[in-house]
Amino acid sequence: MRRPDRFVWLLIGAVALAASVCGHALELAIENLRVLGDGRANYAHPAQLFAGEMAGALFLIALVAMARRFLQCALHARADKDCLVPALGGIVRFGFAPVTVSLLLIQFASLISSELLEQHWAGFGGGLASIIGPGHITTIAVHLVVGVLFAFCLYRVSRFVCAQTKTIVSVIALFARRLVPATPKPISSYSQRTLLVCARRPALLALGLANRPPPFSFANA
Structure with missing residues (x-):
């Protein structure tokens, strides 16, 4: 069995953190509307900004690594699927269900740890009841929907890019050959x-x- 690319988990973690931040923002909006009797907890949420910054940093690292491999493969006209974006190829081989479960686990771990940290900073002792307990019954459903949606988008984008690898590499290689003049061979x-x-x-x-x-x-x- 092939070893998965080291950036697979980096990309899944970035998407999971982004899903956690988006789900948290959506949950706060629902709580402000008092849907199903939900209400906001009595503490601030500064950790969500840190989680969003972490997601952006992980995305940036993964994108730079994939772009570097993309250019290397395109310039050498290598059109195999795993060559162009091995991180996305690893996600496709991993499968939709394992990707979704992994993303949800990271997402809920990020949610609970950040909420508990915010409670500690605020001196609030609500614990898990202030996250998924009474008054916050929509939290789990909202985060599940957001997490599955993000996992679906990640998996579909990965499949599309891997399916179009040969075409993309051929086009990039064609433009590269036109832009970069051929080096004359030295005379022996x-x-x-x-x-x-x-x-x-x-x-x-x-x-x-x-x-x-x-x-x-x-x-x-």
Whole structure:
């Protein structure tokens, strides 16, 4: 079995953190509307900003790594699927269900840890009841929907990119060959010596060989 690319989990973690932040924002909006009797907890949520920044940093690292591999493969006209974006190829091989479960686990771990940290900073002792308890009954459903949606988008984008790898690499390689001029091949030392000898050797007309009479043996024959 092939070892998955090291950026697979980095990408899944970035998407999971983004899903956690988006789900938290959606849940706060629902609580502000007092849907199903939900209400906001009595503490601030500064950890969500940190989670969003972490998601952006992980996304940036993964995208830079994938772009670097993309350019390397495109310039060398290598169109195999795993070559172009191995992180996305690993997600496709992983499968939709394992990707979704992994993303949801990371998402809920991020949600609970950030909420408990915010409660500690605020001196609030509500615990898990202030996250998924009474008054917050929509939290789990909202985060499940957001997490599954993010996992579906990640998996579908990965499949699309991997399916179009050959076409994308061919187009990039074509443009690269037009933009970068071909490097002339160096002339070998043997070819250089041959050219010098031929250049220094005088022509037959210069030696007067064409105007000489035939040899004596041929004249008496």
